Amino acid sequence: MTEHVSMARMNDALDALLTAAETDALESHILRCSVCRDDYARLSETVTALRGLARSATVPDEAWAGIAARIGTEGRAKTGAADADVVLRLPTGMAPPRSRRLFFSVPQLAAAAVVVSMLSAGTVWMALGAPAGADFPAAEVALEPLGGAAARAVSTRGARYVEVVVELEQILEEGRAVLAPETLVTIEESLTILEAAIEEIRSALARDPNSDLLLRMLANQERTKLGVLRRAVAAVQAQI
């Protein structure tokens, strides 16, 4: 059985890194092998389409302020415009971090394309641009912070919070393939720990729904979970 052309070799060809002899050999094989011909055609088409995308997309600085005004968020002061910048890059195949060889496969490009479309949703831009420590909505349960602790959270169980979390989780699920295995394990472990904590608190709240301590704990953990999801989605976004 004829050996197929590796994905690495196809990428080299698209990047014009092959010698003339190597190029001739690849073209000759593609003429004879329908499998490689189809793979190369799809890879070439996808790369061409992605190269045609804008190399950066910036959320307007006023976007977060407008959204915050609508949902009534408060949080710590932002430190700079860099938080609002979102850069889309060409996708990359995920070799182990210490390897200097990066390439991308067709399935990874497909996953990247799905993530790109999801990232265009307004809600997610909002989440990605949120200042660190910003409290997310809801006014269903007003919680007076105790003492003088800064930026103590109000309840995060509003509809907007749930919507953002669901979207971020969906993007993370779609973009899993572009993350390094160790990164994915870390993110999943963090979320497991947070979700277990949130579940414990919710169970306790079911027995004592008026506990300000439990309500504040729940808001803090949900805020931390949102931060983990934001960073995870930003990591996915950085790979594409």
Added chain:
Amino acid sequence: MNSVIIGAMLALSMGQQTDTTFAVGSSELLRVETMGGSITVGVWDRDEVRVQAEHSRRTYISIDRSRHSIRVESEARRGPANLVDFRITVPRTFALDLEAQYGDITIDGAEGAIEVETLQGDVSIIGGRGTIRVSATMGTILIDGAEGQIDIESSMADIRVVNSSGEIYAETAAGTIVLENVTPTAVDVGSTGGRVYYSGTFEPNGTYFFGAHGGSITIVVPDDASAVFNLATVHGSISSNLSGEVESFRGGRRHEFEIGGGSALIEAETYGGRIRILRRGSEGSSAPTQRRRGVRQRDDMAHFDLDDKHDFDFDFDFDLDFDFGATLETAACNYSSVPLVY
């Protein structure tokens, strides 16, 4: 915005080193962005920036200078850039905005604002003034000698802030937070699965909040502290040796007491973890040593194999936090307070 491309496509085909120095002009901010590889920033007293980089032949270093900032990126002619290790020297007061997805970031001696983002890598910052922000998923974060608003968020990273002042905000889902020899006016830190440790001053009218879910909170209090303590735990325990005797409080309710006139406000909350309030120098008040953290291992007894092949697969992750009761002799020799004993 007018931009001037300086040194683009340096060392494209000749080799794997970039080394260029140029005047900063009116620039005040350095931005560095790389997918993989380390970023090391040092400072000097010259109005110049030196960019050194090690990279493959497919990669070139793009340096884009605008009116107020210098942007350094790794680029490739087509597709993503490969790993690049940067070593950059900037004027001491330069602000820094560094991003490395897979790589360590090290800053030494900076006296400007700092913003750092890494996905998988260690962050070490010595210095920093004004705003110091760090975002990391995994690795270790060390901040030493910073002054200003310190804001750290991470998923799994262990956080250590030492010899710093200002305001300290930190949160981590599973890492440990250690604040040692710090003099902040405000603290707001929390870890869901890890421990929290504080040993520093409590400034008059300062506000200090420590939160943990299952992990413990240890707050070491100097003798001259003036503070109101507001402590609460759902299922954990609370203890204090500030009065000279060990006092224990039940979980499930809030406990409040005051020392030295009650100027600062100290709040600590856990769901199931211990809260320990310790006099400085007493037993158990030393900072935990930093451990290297990789991917957490789980205690997985499901892999226990009872056949004759003896191909067991154990993964353990111990998080030991003992309080050893000192003997009476040790206490008499070394400490003036009764040690905390469980």
